[in-house]
Amino acid sequence: DARVTQTPRHKVTExxxxxxxxxxxxxxxxxxxxYRQTMMQGLELLAYFRNRAPLDDSGMPKDRFSAEMPDxxxxxxxxxxxxxxDSAVYFCASGLSETGLExxxxxxxxxxxxx
Amino acid sequence: xxxxxxxxxxxxxxEGENATMNCSYKTSINNLQWYRQNSGxxxxxxxxxxxxxxxxxxxxxxxxxxxxxxxxxxxITASRAADTASYFCASRDKIIQGAQKLVFGxxxxxxxxx
Numbered sequence: 001d002a003r004v005t006q007t008p009r010h011k012v013t014e015x016x017x018x019x020x021x022x023x024x025x026x027x028x029x030x031x032x033x034x035y036r037q038t039m040m041q042g043l044e045l046l047a048y049f050r051n052r053a054p055l056d057d058s059g060m061p062k063d064r065f066s067a068e069m070p071d072x073x074x075x076x077x078x079x080x081x082x083x084x085x086d087s088a089v090y091f092c093a094s095g096l097s098e099t100g101l102e103x104x105x106x107x108x109x110x111x112x113x114x115x
Numbered sequence: 116x117x118x119x120x121x122x123x124x125x126x127x128x129x130e131g132e133n134a135t136m137n138c139s140y141k142t143s144i145n146n147l148q149w150y151r152q153n154s155g156x157x158x159x160x161x162x163x164x165x166x167x168x169x170x171x172x173x174x175x176x177x178x179x180x181x182x183x184x185x186x187x188x189x190x191i192t193a194s195r196a197a198d199t200a201s202y203f204c205a206s207r208d209k210i211i212q213g214a215q216k217l218v219f220g221x222x223x224x225x226x227x228x229x
Contacts, residue, residue, distance in 0.1 A: 042219065042221045042222065043158075043203065043222075045218070048216065056216060091157055103148060103160040103163060104217065105160070106150075106158045107157050108156060108157050109157050
């Protein structure tokens with residue numbers, strides 16, 4: 001049963017610390033998406049990749065956030081320095097873009113609390 | 116910007132009743148998708164309807180699409196307690212180099228009372 005995995009599942013940190021979230025997409029998928037979910041803003045797209053190349057990170061605060069795919073099995077989202085307003089659930093999703101009708105498969109999320 | 120808007124924001128019904136949720140979107144679409152999110156979990160894809168389809172069924176789910184009104188509805192028939200979740204519609208904002216960017220609405224929180 002293939003699924004997207006994310007680590008850590010929970011993270012509590014202090015303001016100013018670096019936070020790294022990791023995602024392993026489903027094997028064979030060629031698109032990866034990072035989302036942030038809060039009660040106020042709902043689900044926001046931060047960045048996405050196709051074949052490991054970043055396509056659109058316009059939803060991401062550039063000064064403190066960075067997203068990379070070092071290889072096809074790992075995507076990372078980093079926040080440095082973290083701020084209390086970054087507290088949210090961060091989801092990774094992967095998909096296979098072939099027909100333009102792709103669906104996205106979500107991981108369980110990383111629940112981040114910045115104190 | 117949020118493209119999909121679900122209505123109602125919250126819905127509470129008795130088990131066995133039907134639940135209907137609506138979604139409106141702003142731009143032209145290639146397809147529209149519905150996802151479910153159980154509390155504390157990631158989203159799970161339920162059903163995709165293409166822009167040239169008007170209705171689609173999957174088990175107890177029925178989705179309709181009206182492109183002239185830029186709206187879609189999700190009907191869950193004979194609801195069960197396990198259907199309690201948030202439901203999101205997602206429309207494609209744009210495609211960049213073959214990867215489609217989905218825009219999700221705020222969701223409808225559905226509660227099924229036993």
